[in-house]
Amino acid sequence: MATVVTDPNAAPAVHYLNWRKTVASWLFSLDHKRIAILYLISISVFFFVGGLLAAAFRLELLTPEGDLMQADTYNRYFTLHGVVMIFFFLIPSIPAVLGNFLIPLMIGAKDVAFPKLNLASWYVYMIGGTLGVLVLVTGGVDTGWTFYSPLSTTYANTNVFLAAMAAFVTGFSSILTGLNFLVTIHTMRAPGLTWFRLPLFIWAHYATSIIQVLATPVVAIAIFLIAIERVWGVGVFDPALGGDPILFQHLFWFYSHPAVYIMILPGMGVISEVIACNARNRIFGYPFIAFSSVAIAIVGFLVWGHHMFVSGQAMYSSLVFSVLTMLVAVPSAIKIFNWVGTLYRGNIVWTAPMLYAMGFLGLFAIGGGTGLFLGVTGTDIHLHDTYFVVAHFHYVMVGGAVMAYLAGLHFWWPKITGRLYNHLLGKLSAIIVFIGFNATFFPQFLLGMQGMPRRYHSYREEWQLLNIFSTSGAMILGIGFLLPVLYFTWSLVFGRRAGANPWGAKGLEWEKASSPPSPHNFDHDPVVTEEAYAYTGREQLSV
Amino acid sequence: MIDFRVLPEKASTFAESVDPLYWFLILFVGGFFLVVCAVVLYWGVKYRQRPEEDRPSYHPHAIKLEIAWTVVLVIIALGIFVWGSVLFFRAYDAPDDALEISVMGKQWMWKIRHPNGMRETNELHVPVDTPVRLTMTSQDVIHSFFIPAFRLKQDVLPAKYTTMWFKATKTGEYPLFCAEYCGTEHSTMGGRVFVMEPEAYAAWLRGEGGGEAPDDVLAAGRRLYDRLGCAACHTAGVENRGPLLEGIHGTTVEMTTGETVVVNDEYLRESILNPSYRVVKGYAPLMPSYKNQLEDEELMNLIAYIKSLPKQQVAIAEVK
Ligand SMILES: [Cu+2]
């Protein structure tokens, strides 16, 4: 270990947050930590925009008749909810905020490999985001976030072009971030930090970056082809022009299925860190979790056709996609087993991030398990495009990715800000989110089983009760999400100083960097001499 | 009173064969979830950090366990895959004697036509215990024909035919939906399926139970066939410029490329709209395309007419 000269527990007088104070020093900062904060603020804004849209159409769904808003309004709301949540919140969430902040710290580097590119990614993201906002104020878009042709290319008369451009531009931010992380992880690890000593958070981001770099260009191409068709009338997808609408679905899902892993894999990385620290144990089956991320990233490229079992795709293609889908479920299940195994003979501390992580385990188990219903051809026929699908992917995306993001935010907040939040409120919000989430989305499994199609503005009377449950749950969930905003903000001003390592965690970011870290992360270049998660079981909390 | 059920009423042979798989999956996934929760809670309490205990951290080397559960998981995954695929196969494989009904989707209604030309909108009357095959297309965007009670759905595409078949097992009235988002009124694009006793269906077909004025599909198809001059080439005898179309549906045809094709609605459609795409072996690509001369519905009539041409005529023509 490198010798530590300054006491890392003392709050540093100069750190990355206060060493320069102008607005320009933030907007033009090349510091990965400041860029992470820029992302944190921007994605939070989008998250609340997306959430408000959801609240509005959940209110509409309280009654079977379409009474609160027009069908067209409803259609725009759910479309924008999907576009905003996926492209502007979930995809950047963990990688761009936590990944940006933590990857250099975890591997003992001063910054990412290409700091200017990193800042550029944020600007690209903001340009995409601005286009997104422009869509919102110029009347919205009503094609569904899936943009299926020919509805999107020929029939919709809303702002499809602008919305597609927004997604197109944002995609590049994702590609650049992935590229940056790949190079950083390959070239900038501290001496002694071999691949199998890397925190699993890094492995997960490595796998994610591969997908970002390889899959995102395909959706860019698809969007570009739509533009060519709409603007110049070249037939690509529109059958009236001799195109093939199924081709669009192939291109779309070739990206959008792996995109699911862009959203969930980093979450899995967070969960590994949080569970190991809070169980004061080494991760059960470290190489299995590490390689399962890579396996998911690779096999995940070959399963997109499971979105198209009833689209008119050839039967045998469907069977191939189905068997691969069943196999890609295996590494996820292996991860769950290993996380649970990590608790065995540990010294578990029940902190707020740990509660979030355990919530993740339960919800992800359901989310992944219900994926089987949809990956199996015979059962997907009935469930495809019903509320069952909506419930399934919200269990994975919100129950999985958002829970993990919140777990991570609660875990690293003291590191990021140097302050402790109200820990009791933190636990409370974890419980409220868990309850509210299940109340919102569990009824939707039942609705889907009963045959309620998704994207319905009005519905049959017999489905009202379950919809009322779902809407009520959404309100609880909303409170669960607002609570952290309040106590996090409060902590910025009134929170106790955190000290370098309030959780007693292992890892360079906790052991070698102050809270908040200095502008250049470490006072001395760290050297790594031990495995990741070398917990003794005696680490103490100081929160 | 709340009549609660997890799965809707089942009213087709497919629903009967697939429901056990739903129940298996529900129990399997539910069980998995409960086991995860139970273990987390049990160990979470048992192994919580306590000042009075000094438990050194655990460094597992459980390779055998890891391999064991991986293998078990793969076997379970493949087992479920096989079970589901067998069912899927069945949902594809329509019996030859199925009753043919055509479905046209358009924003935002379903137009349905029976073999004798009887039409209906947003309602589908079918006989019980009889295999029925729907040949479907869309006039505009993609829709999806969804009957929860049958556990079946199929996307309906513009400029292409897709099919779906079922055998209803229980008379009654069941909801019908559009499941693929198709624009403003997507959620109202649905209706009802009436499963009737065969006699009642026959009576309904004669127009005794409502429905729109029957218009004879085959007659309409024949008129088109004459008007467009198909017979000029597709007639046995003197020049033999084009292959005979009598009894062609369901047979296997060889192309100039050596590829063989089973003649179905989709192939007939392609032959008429895009004849040079695949050319029948032994013939020159003489046939003109009828792409912009036929409405979707006319095309369906024409195909129905070709399908109705009986095989015997071929024999007679050849003897001549
Ligand atoms: Cu997928």
Ligand SMILES: [Cu+2]
């Ligand atoms: Cu529809």
